[in-house]
Amino acid sequence: MITNQQVIPTETQAENNGQNNPLFPVFLKLEQLHVLLVGAGNVGLEKLHALLHNAPQTRITIVAGRVLNELRVFAADYPAVHIIERDFEPADLEGKDVVVIAIDNSETSAVIRRLAKDKRLLANVADTPELCDFYLGSIVQKGDLKIAISTNGKSPTAAKRLREVLNDALPAQLNDVINNLHTIRQRLNGDFQHKVQQLNDITKVLVETPAAVTEAPAAALKQPPHKPPLWIRIVRVCVFAVICMIVGAVIFSYIPAAWILNAKVYVARYGGDNFLWMLGAGFLAQLVDGAMGMGYGVLSTTLLMSAGVRLASISSSVHMAEMFSVGATGISHYRYGNVNKKLLKALAIPGAIGAICGAVVISTIGDKYAHWLRPLVSVYTFYLGFRIIAKAFAKRKKQKKITRVGPVAMLGGFLDAFGGGWGPLVTSTLISRGRNPQYTIGTSTLTKFFTSIASTTTFIVIMHETPVQVIAGLILGGLIAAPIAAKLVGKLPLKTMFICVGTLVIICSLRILFKAFF
Numbered sequence: 001m002i003t004n005q006q007v008i009p010t011e012t013q014a015e016n017n018g019q020n021n022p023l024f025p026v027f028l029k030l031e032q033l034h035v036l037l038v039g040a041g042n043v044g045l046e047k048l049h050a051l052l053h054n055a056p057q058t059r060i061t062i063v064a065g066r067v068l069n070e071l072r073v074f075a076a077d078y079p080a081v082h083i084i085e086r087d088f089e090p091a092d093l094e095g096k097d098v099v100v101i102a103i104d105n106s107e108t109s110a111v112i113r114r115l116a117k118d119k120r121l122l123a124n125v126a127d128t129p130e131l132c133d134f135y136l137g138s139i140v141q142k143g144d145l146k147i148a149i150s151t152n153g154k155s156p157t158a159a160k161r162l163r164e165v166l167n168d169a170l171p172a173q174l175n176d177v178i179n180n181l182h183t184i185r186q187r188l189n190g191d192f193q194h195k196v197q198q199l200n201d202i203t204k205v206l207v208e209t210p211a212a213v214t215e216a217p218a219a220a221l222k223q224p225p226h227k228p229p230l231w232i233r234i235v236r237v238c239v240f241a242v243i244c245m246i247v248g249a250v251i252f253s254y255i256p257a258a259w260i261l262n263a264k265v266y267v268a269r270y271g272g273d274n275f276l277w278m279l280g281a282g283f284l285a286q287l288v289d290g291a292m293g294m295g296y297g298v299l300s301t302t303l304l305m306s307a308g309v310r311l312a313s314i315s316s317s318v319h320m321a322e323m324f325s326v327g328a329t330g331i332s333h334y335r336y337g338n339v340n341k342k343l344l345k346a347l348a349i350p351g352a353i354g355a356i357c358g359a360v361v362i363s364t365i366g367d368k369y370a371h372w373l374r375p376l377v378s379v380y381t382f383y384l385g386f387r388i389i390a391k392a393f394a395k396r397k398k399q400k401k402i403t404r405v406g407p408v409a410m411l412g413g414f415l416d417a418f419g420g421g422w423g424p425l426v427t428s429t430l431i432s433r434g435r436n437p438q439y440t441i442g443t444s445t446l447t448k449f450f451t452s453i454a455s456t457t458t459f460i461v462i463m464h465e466t467p468v469q470v471i472a473g474l475i476l477g478g479l480i481a482a483p484i485a486a487k488l489v490g491k492l493p494l495k496t497m498f499i500c501v502g503t504l505v506i507i508c509s510l511r512i513l514f515k516a517f518f
């Protein structure tokens, strides 16, 4: 059996090397070559079938005194096949790369073969192994997979039977498997050794349980390519936590606590009384959003509300800080081709209108009615917390594709001004209604960039002031978290993450509600 993979000799192969079958298999790009076929009888037709079945665009010139009618009819479907109806002439070898001889005269065959040899052309003399430079093989094909079989010329019938056996044994989905592995191969990062290791790990199951041929790589596509066992993941999380503690201890031993406490003097006017909260909120929100693709607004809003920051300040800072992170991610989505321009247009305008309206409402009546607006927003974030948890358990159902996206975007933009929610509302609604997740996440993220610009501009115009310190805290926290989040993407247990983040949002919202009424 021959494949086009690199052959690494095993012990048994090494023992057999050269002893039984010295033929060296190659897979010719025949369509880039010019073939001369001499003879157009039954055998000529068989060889023509074999050539064109594998490489239909191949340029083939057929030279034959008599041309079988069946061959003429068959060749008519292949524009690159040219028939010359006369006996062979040495000039026929000019400009050819490969010669197949299928005539009923062995002496003439030997002469043609010698002339070909003089021109250093490779020749096959059908059914005459001793005159062949190469043999045609029996071929099993499943999409891109091709297996060529040779019995070293001993029994073409055995080769034919083996082809039939393999053809039945190999599942049709094998081509999907190969395509999936091709996609994984293109997605893998890292150096060559690392890629080889990952591909070997993914495909190990194919060797251990051959029945898994049809399922394994498809499943591998859905999961991160290499999922280590649970205990390794637990150890990783613990190591990560310890590193965070050490880094934290080092940072705070160099930055005097008094300095941090003094910082609150500068931030108190606009941003509540604890800069660390803002830094922490920015860090956590970016960490979660970067790794899960949503949650920045909800998390930072609930955390800042818990720190007692003014509602309008929260909203304007969150949107301005978010503009940077969302802008950067949105642009990379655009570069990777994840943005559907039609959907972007349909989302951006209503989204921006909704965002402007939300920003106007919150910055004009935000402070005046803060005593009831804050608990109201908490009720909304409380609901979003549940939506995030629900995502952890949601099964993707095939629903009717949502076509009118405008109202969803407008509502998303409006409510987003109050406490985030664009992601949990717009992105998840579109995905759960049957839209392609890749394009939806990409397009929705880029749209979020535009709605953030709209609301931020509105806040600046209406409020005449910018809560610089809150924004600085959020951006700084986000900057620290971004590279960590990027590393964590695909490595975290998503379901658990959604549950944890949802729970955190619910607890924060409940706390605000509790404080408002008691």
Ligand SMILES: C[C@@]1(CC(=O)O)C2=NC(=C\c3[nH]c(c(CCC(=O)O)c3CC(=O)O)Cc3[nH]c(c(CC(=O)O)c3CCC(=O)O)/C=C3\N/C(=C\2)[C@@H](CCC(=O)O)[C@]3(C)CC(=O)O)/[C@H]1CCC(=O)O
Residues within 6 Å of the ligand: 046, 047, 050, 124, 125, 126, 127, 128, 129, 132, 134, 135, 136, 137, 138, 139, 149, 150, 151, 152, 153, 154, 155, 156, 157, 159, 160, 163
């Ligand atoms: C694989 C396949 C590819 C193709 O041609 O496309 C192919 N022969 C096929 C079928 C086939 N050929 C013959 C029979 C009748 C039964 C029989 O004799 O066994 C059948 C079976 C049938 O048709 O059922 C007659 C025959 N063939 C050769 C000789 C001479 C000899 O052995 O000395 C004789 C006796 C002539 C006579 O008695 O006068 C020689 C060769 N045939 C080869 C290839 C090369 C060796 C491949 C290998 O290493 O295994 C080689 C050396 C040179 C070459 O032709 O390239 C194709 C199967 C396609 C499929 O998968 O269905």
Ligand SMILES: NC(=O)c1ccc[n+]([C@@H]2O[C@H](COP(=O)([O-])OP(=O)(O)OC[C@H]3O[C@@H](n4cnc5c(N)ncnc54)[C@H](O)[C@@H]3O)[C@@H](O)[C@H]2O)c1
Residues within 6 Å of the ligand: 038, 039, 040, 041, 042, 043, 044, 063, 064, 065, 066, 067, 068, 086, 087, 088, 102, 103, 104, 105, 108, 127
């Ligand atoms: N047909 C079979 O199943 C089969 C099986 C085993 C072996 N063979 C052997 O293989 C050979 C070919 O068999 P076939 O059935 O194709 O024969 P065929 O008689 O059907 O065809 C022979 C072809 O060769 C051409 N030809 C002969 N001399 C030529 C020349 N100098 N220049 C150009 N073309 C020339 C003829 O015009 C014809 O197109 C024969 O020797 C036969 O004994 C055939």
